[in-house]
Amino acid sequence: MDLAIVNAWILTLAKNRLGIIKNGTIGIEGDRIGFIGSTDDIDTKKIDVIIDGKNHLVMPGLVNSHIHTSLTLLRGGAQDLPEIEWMNKGIGPLAKHLDSKDLILGSKLGVLEAIKTGTTTFSEYTRDVARLVEQVYLPIGARVVATETINEVAQVNKAALKPSDLYEFDNKKGQQALTKNDQLFEKYKNKPLVSCMYGPQALDMVSLDTLKTIKENAISRNSKIHMHVAQGKRERLQITGRFGKDASTVKVLDNHELLDNYLVAVHCHDTEEQERELMVSKNVKMVGCPSSISIIDGIIPPIYHYFSLGGKVGIGTDQAPGPGNHNLFREMRTISLLTKTQFRDPTAFPSWQMLFLITIFGAEILGLEKEIGTLEIGKRADVISFDMNNLLLTPMVSNPFHNFIPNLVHSATGTEVDNVIIDGKLIIHQRKFTSINEQKIIDEANKRAEKIFADASDDWKAAGSQMVKDVEKGLI
């Protein structure tokens, strides 16, 4: 055995149970899990590297099912704003001043913070995703499901458009993005850390013809379509304008045979209950982003409803400037509390359900359930350990129940993660990255962000969001 964590509490999360093993060992051979069981049942002399798991919980690496990491340099740049101002007056004037290197640096920062809080698999969604794969994910050694954004809306002066004006499409633009997306599959077919999905941005931003081609390609490559679905008013205006006043995104997708197992539908807050029932019945996968959508829109994503219907649903952190960061422990608690208050039901979304959402459910949504998401012999070794030896998680008891299960959701901060193994490699050991200079990234990010925000200052002030007024009052 190359590496093992011994004497730990293990949560396998296999077979829809917690699968708790007391005084357990997880052993890793190469990039796979080679042993799981009691520490008494393994000869520790035959392990090359041993990590002591005393007072630790070991669980599958977490799966972030929807993330755009490249805006992370703008963290804290657009919060507490009216939804209508968020993009145009908040994040937009700042983002204009990011160059392509800033997107890479921001992505590094986002990926590192997510790994530090236990994430091992990233469902990354962006233009030119191959750049992030090459320059961020592969060098860091994180598992990535790469989605290339396919946006077919013609380059026009958006400011001149009224919300009800229909977008024009530029089929050539769509085709170019699709070609890029197609090429990913060939490029990464031999990289175990990388898999790929198709990324039509949303039904209002892609023509039906292009969507149909995407579907054919997804079928032929046995891949999936990762798409923002029913994101709100602006999308709805486009859809009713194009498809008639009774149209909705879900109905249109259904009418064109796009509502099925191939679809990973993100957000979905502008869907009706019946539409979600239809989506579940058609085996559509859903991803919700609790912190992002609640902060930017004041809306609770329908994660619990989808889950309650028996649908497969995962969690993403979206981007940093809205929700603040990419910490899935925080997302568990956020959707739990939001849901409890939404339905005035303290039993909604108990802690054990949360743990499945950010592990095996995420893996299933990304088509990786045979490789990751649970701790089972033969699966790829994506494993995290969690230090329970701290005030906020004390005491830790196991009889008559394991109080550390609710505590993982309701008390943990995510900073307790202290060992992270991805594909068998020890990426974080005792809270330190083994081969990445974290401080260097922090320093670079601070230096570069200072310049970006300063350069953007005039544009940002001219946009005149609520935040600008708060600055004048000395409040931010």
Place this chain on the structure above:
Amino acid sequence: MDLAIVNAWILTLAKNRLGIIKNGTIGIEGDRIGFIGSTDDIDTKKIDVIIDGKNHLVMPGLVNSHIHTSLTLLRGGAQDLPEIEWMNKGIGPLAKHLDSKDLILGSKLGVLEAIKTGTTTFSEYTRDVARLVEQVYLPIGARVVATETINEVAQVNKAALKPSDLYEFDNKKGQQALTKNDQLFEKYKNKPLVSCMYGPQALDMVSLDTLKTIKENAISRNSKIHMHVAQGKRERLQITGRFGKDASTVKVLDNHELLDNYLVAVHCHDTEEQERELMVSKNVKMVGCPSSISIIDGIIPPIYHYFSLGGKVGIGTDQAPGPGNHNLFREMRTISLLTKTQFRDPTAFPSWQMLFLITIFGAEILGLEKEIGTLEIGKRADVISFDMNNLLLTPMVSNPFHNFIPNLVHSATGTEVDNVIIDGKLIIHQRKFTSINEQKIIDEANKRAEKIFADASDDWKAAGSQMVKDVEKGLI
């Protein structure tokens, strides 16, 4: 100057502004703040102990306006339960097995975890509060506002009561508790770390006569009445039973001249909008406990409404078994997100407002606004520093606005607090308690909790809550 933090970003929070000082120094002389200003304006040779504040934020110590620390050994013991089961089937069967030492140990754990995440003032509410003051707060060196619980309900077999049966009162019991409460003022009059309030538990648990005596005593001592108000159905049944079908807690308090500046009303989720307007107009102070009430009841406390009316409102963490822990950074983010979704308004409760709730507002509620809550020369030195040099809070920019203000609320976990000064004493230095063995408390808590939970196992199983069923399914 005895002690100073230099080269830091300082938030004074004085005069209803953030009061940001760049490259600032806070100097402490004895138990008071002796200097605040630019580091350039102080002769550092005249400072005995210097703490480097580079990449740090310095702010007033946080104020927890309502806390019961003594149940902390039961953390994770009762979550995701129906409200009706929480007390009787969840926490009750476990709490029965706590002895008086366990309450002290639990309190130590709770106070230490709160200090570790930046709390310096605790509005503690419990029976025999002097024991906690003597054995926990004073030895640790934390600031405490001690409230003795006054509960006058006669000892009867509660299981035999129907919810609509009116409680009998035992006036002697009430008097004894009141006497204990009175004695606190004399006992602690010379302790700068301790102040006291009166603690009638709730209107359904105390007679009007006793309440009137309490009010007279509060007036004569220039103290306040710290009381749970309008906590829900059970209370309402008692109030309508005693005072008539149209009665409510707020109306009864108003009719008996108990609704005024002397009242600190906790929870208040079973109040009408108009009642809250009345409370604000009468200068009643309010405290809400976001995580506790959302987890236990599925209810969002009316903190934002009270604040929007111009009312003075603070934040508490209540107890640990419901919300998980005593971390005020988490509470800021929790009430911010809950409020945004409640009103579908992403601008509700912007970050800068949150910072006031857990500092100067808390101080005003507890009658300590002249002593603590802001950083001003002459105030008592309750000061925390916060390490911004980490991935989750990077980047940190200050132009055209201070992105670290929203990041404090939306990205921080509370574990970034690394220096805590209370009444001029350095309690935590570089994340370590200066004179308390934290590991010893953790180990004792684990050992003792293991026994408590095991001893309680049969009772807990017999109570048959939803959690018991989940254990049988291997889910907790």
